[in-house]
Every structure is written in C-alpha cells, then in structure tokens.
Amino acid sequence: MRASARLAVAAALVAAPAALFAQTRAYAPGPDNIAFPGNFEREFIRYATVDKPDRKIVRFLYVNREAFEAARPGEPLPYGSVLVMADKRARLDSAGSLLKDLDGRLITEPDYTVVAVQQKERGWGEGYGPDRRNGEWEYASFTPSGERRNVSLDGCFSCHLQARPQQDYAFQFWDYVQQRRTAPR
Ligand code: HEC
Secondary structure, eight states: OOHHHHHHHHHHHHHHHHHHHHHHHOOOSSGGGSOOOTTHHHHSEEEEEEEETTTTEEEEEEEOHHHHHHOOTTSOOOTTEEEEEEEEEEOBOTTSOBOBOTTSOBOEEEEEEEEEEEEEOTTTTTTOOTTTOOTTEEEEEEOTTSOBOOOOOHHHHHHHHHHOGGGTTOSHHHHHHHTOOOOOO
C-alpha cells in the first residue's frame, strides 16, 4: 500500500467512530435525552424533603454533586444539573389517617413510587415552541427501577414554565441555592 493510501485508511478509521459518536449525540427534543440516574440515593445530595399531606406523599429531592457544588445564588443553574424528585407514599394508620414522627413529619412507606427528573445541558430545549420550552431543560418520568413511564410530560413543561421562569424553571433547588446552609461548627 502506498503511503498516501495508508494515510487515507488511517484517517477513515479515525473518522468513522467520531462520526458515529456525533450521530448518537445529536440532540432532538424529548425525554430520552435523560438517562435514569440509578445511583441518585447514594451519590446525589438530598437538599429537601417535602411532606405533601394533601396528596399523602413525601417527596425526596436530590441533585448531582457537581451541580450542588457549582450552583451560585442569583445565577442560572449550571449545565449538567440533574434534579431528582422521588416520591414515597405516606404511611397511614388503620383508620386511614397520616402517621407522623416525633418531629411532626410524615412517615413513609419504604419504596419510591415515581422518580421525576429534570436535567439541563447546553443546547437542550432547541426545537420546542415558546409555549413549551423551559430554557435548556428536559423532563422525564421513571419507575423506581428505571423504566420510562408512559405518561404525558406536557404538565412538567407548562407548570415549571408558568411558575418558575425567573428561577431557571426549578423550585426547591433554586430556593436552596439562594440560602444554602451549613451546620455551625
Ligand atoms: C402543577 C405543577 C407541576 C407539574 C405538573 C410538575 N411539577 Fe415538578 N415541581 C413542581 C413543584 C411545586 C416543585 C417543588 C416540589 C414540591 O413542592 O412539590 C417541583 C419540583 C420538581 C423537581 C425538583 C426540582 C426542584 O427544584 O424542586 C423535579 C425534578 C420536577 N419537579 C420534575 C417534574 C417532572 C419530570 C414533571 C412531569 C412528569 C413535573 N415536575 C411536573 C410543580 C410541578
């Protein structure tokens, strides 16, 4: 093989995987952009726990560590933010009333029922109309074992868009970042 031909083969070998990579990474709007963060309970940081007595659930809110550390008050949340809202059912007594612990918080059943995720990456959101687009955020809904739930995500976009456009479409995590706390030494 002549040197130039060898070079061409080498270039093709280098280019092929790169092209494949680019193809699989091309962004199209939708929940499939979000991978199930199966490690959230161990590796993410739980920044809030919200009792919802009206709905008889408790919501556990987690963020990935990188975003937890990079987020700054008054600024949009960092690229790479993965926010998780995982629900558990509240425990009821035999009469159907909510059980509370000594701190007055709801007591939960052991298992999660739903794992909702919102994730922000550079360039995401492109392709949604103004009545839907939430900046660069996507939304997804999973079962606790990581299957995609076949539910409409319209409400995720419209509610977060309506309620929190000035807080980068986030709720508790935005608020947490504005008043981040550490324990006194
Ligand atoms: C009717 C309004 C509404 C809808 C619909 C809604 N959310 Fe939310 N979302 C909220 C509120 C309010 C919070 C703050 C937690 C709370 O108080 O329940 C929240 C919090 C979150 C959080 C945690 C982020 C944070 O900063 O608190 C995630 C993740 C999330 N929602 C994802 C979703 C997904 C995914 C969907 C659709 C499957 C969805 N949400 C639908 C109102 C909504």
